[in-house]
Amino acid sequence: MVDDTDPFLSLDPQGADWDRLRATGHHMLDMMFDNLREIREQPVWQPLPDDIRTGFRHTPVPEHGMDAEAFGETFKQMVLPYSVGNRHPGFMGWVHGGGTPVGMLAEMLAAGLNANLGGRDHAPVEVERMVIRWASSLMGFPETASGLFVTGSSMANFIAVIVASRAAKDGLSLRQNGVGQRSLVGYAACSAHGCISRAFDLAGLGSDALRLVPVDDAFRMDTTALKAMIAADRQAGFEPFLVVGTAGTVDVGAIDPLDVISGIATKEELWFHVDGAFGAMAALSPHFKKALSGLERADSLAFDFHKWAQVPYDAGCVIVRDATKHAAAFAQTLSYLSREDRGLAAGAPWFCDLGPDLSRGFRALKVWATLSVYGTQRLGRMVDHCCAVARHLEARVDAEPMLELMAPVTLDIVCFRLRDCTLTDEQLDHLNGEIVKDVQIAGLAVPSTTRINGRLVIRAAIVNHRTMAADVDRMVDAVLAFAARRGLTAPG
Missing domain, CATH: 3.40.640.10 (Type I PLP-dependent aspartate aminotransferase-like (Major domain))
Structure with a gap:
């Protein structure tokens, strides 16, 4: 005989628990909307604290469940502040899109459908x-x-x-x-x-x-x-x-x-x-x-x-x-x-x-939602704007005596480098790499590095729809400020 009377056989809520889960879901959704709305005021990236990292690495598999509301709070405290940062307008290090609220909602719908x-x-x-x-x-x-x-x-x-x-x-x-x-x-x-x-x-x-x-x-x-x-x-x-x-x-x-x-x-x-x-x-x-x-x-x-x-x-x-x-x-x-x-x-x-x-x-659902809600014309203007911001960064680099452009700007990627005639190429490689890490850890911006013709350079990819000219100026200002702290001076 199969006993179907145990209320915990199904993983769905029972009775009034549906209302409680609904309220928790609304709270989680509000949390993410608030986080996206205020993303510019947050650090671009911040290191994961050692205690949280240790907790992830040593927490055993749960034998007994926890309340969904408690899990949401755990996510808010242990994950949300320490993600890669690509939603932030100051993230320029890698070619990562910034996502949209509409895409987030579509992802939720796809998960609910579970197709x-x-x-x-x-x-x-x-x-x-x-x-x-x-x-x-x-x-x-x-x-x-x-x-x-x-x-x-x-x-x-x-x-x-x-x-x-x-x-x-x-x-x-x-x-x-x-x-x-x-x-x-x-x-x-x-x-x-x-x-x-x-x-x-x-x-x-x-x-x-x-x-x-x-x-x-x-x-x-x-x-x-x-x-x-x-x-x-x-x-x-x-x-x-x-x-x-x-x-x-x-x-x-x-x-x-x-x-x-x-x-x-x-x-x-x-x-x-x-x-x-x-x-x-x-x-x-x-x-x-x-x-x-x-x-x-x-x-x-x-x-x-x-x-x-x-x-x-x-x-x-x-x-x-x-x-x-x-x-x-x-x-x-x-x-x-x-x-x-x-x-x-x-x-x-x-x-x-x-x-x-x-x-x-169901990956196609969030693509359908993005194309349907924003339309190709608006997305095309966003592409144009990213490239315009890259051109602004190119001009800013050209105007700074301590910086030099390292490759032509075709679309939205700008590669540049701090220069100092008193340092060897190898010393400059090290200096540029260290300053990129300084800027990242400070949470001010996230450029990355790559190598062009054997030299380490600073790389900024303007892919996020939230990134504006002021954001790349802030990144350049941070690079120059950390260079000054390390004793780099403008060419005479």
């Missing part, structure tokens, strides 16, 4: 198909293109490499036989994100199969070198199958000459993929979309809505021009996943036929 978008015939699947169609149109792809939402561009680029390898001559045999003795090679600029090399590794091609092409003075792929490398590989018996262009490099935001790369890929019969992790969203701007010329001819594209489009994490996207080739790379036939002509098991193809995941959350 698995691996497959089956239900409305959330149609929402994702709709948003993929929208994304394809925004990027200049045909509306018949295939695609799906993933964790981020690392996974999106991995999927693209898999599809490209399967689309090569006799590529589908790789699904059963593996790479074996095939000598498949691909190409990307040496400035390409590390996830491209990692995708080659994970796909079994080997990271050495990715040829790194030199860049020009503007940090864009040298297409003359690309052509020479392809010819040399063919002569040596290798099988070129893929070339990757980048729209918005991670270090300086450069855009490879996508139109030229597209022509080379067509002539050489290579798959043309674009990693547009953040830069592809320049397509929202009528002004900056021109810089992406050639992207619309790509065979596949990876990008993130959770960066410049401000959708909450995570919301990566991959688009593949040829839906048949996309499905051929991943489709599977398992008896328990059989597709039917009607009922809940209808609606093929499913998204699990287009990538490695069977269990998939």
Whole structure:
């Protein structure tokens, strides 16, 4: 006999406890709205106190539950003040979107619905198909293109490499036989994100199969070198199958000459993929979309809505021009996943036929909400404004005798460096790195560092819709103030 009388068998509240949980939920929502409204008055980032860190590392698994209101208070005290800080307008260190209140609400709705978008015939699947169609149109792809939402561009680029390898001559045999003795090679600029090399590794091609092409003075792929490398590989018996262009490099935001790369890929019969992790969203701007010329001819594209489009994490996207080739790379036939002509098991193809995941959350809902509430025109103005703020920072750097610009500003990333003719390059590397940490720990701003031509530089990525000119001025002022404290003086 099954005893169904125990009120704790279900995890739902019972009776009046629903009202109490509702009040707790409203309180949590108010807490997050208040926090977002007052974000500018808070530190950009602050270190996690040792006692809280120790508590996380030593708290045992709970055997008995706690009240939801008490858990909310724990979150407020132990997590909320010590997050990465990317919601703050002073966060410029990495290409992280700032999120929006609308996206937060959409995430709550998706969690309440708890839909698995691996497959089956239900409305959330149609929402994702709709948003993929929208994304394809925004990027200049045909509306018949295939695609799906993933964790981020690392996974999106991995999927693209898999599809490209399967689309090569006799590529589908790789699904059963593996790479074996095939000598498949691909190409990307040496400035390409590390996830491209990692995708080659994970796909079994080997990271050495990715040829790194030199860049020009503007940090864009040298297409003359690309052509020479392809010819040399063919002569040596290798099988070129893929070339990757980048729209918005991670270090300086450069855009490879996508139109030229597209022509080379067509002539050489290579798959043309674009990693547009953040830069592809320049397509929202009528002004900056021109810089992406050639992207619309790509065979596949990876990008993130959770960066410049401000959708909450995570919301990566991959688009593949040829839906048949996309499905051929991943489709599977398992008896328990059989597709039917009607009922809940209808609606093929499913998204699990287009990538490695069977269990998939409703990421498309927050993208749908963001595009619907704000519209592409407003999002495009936001992209323009971020780039305008970057230009303001560029001008501020040029006007400061103690600073020097280290790379051209293409979109929204500005790389600069403190200078002092009395110090060696190595000493300046150390000084710039230490001052970035000073500024971060003070909670005034969060730039990051990278290396350009071997030198450590300060990097500011203006991706957050909340970041204004005053915020980058505050960051520069903080850099100069900490430099003065360390004894750096302006050139005479």
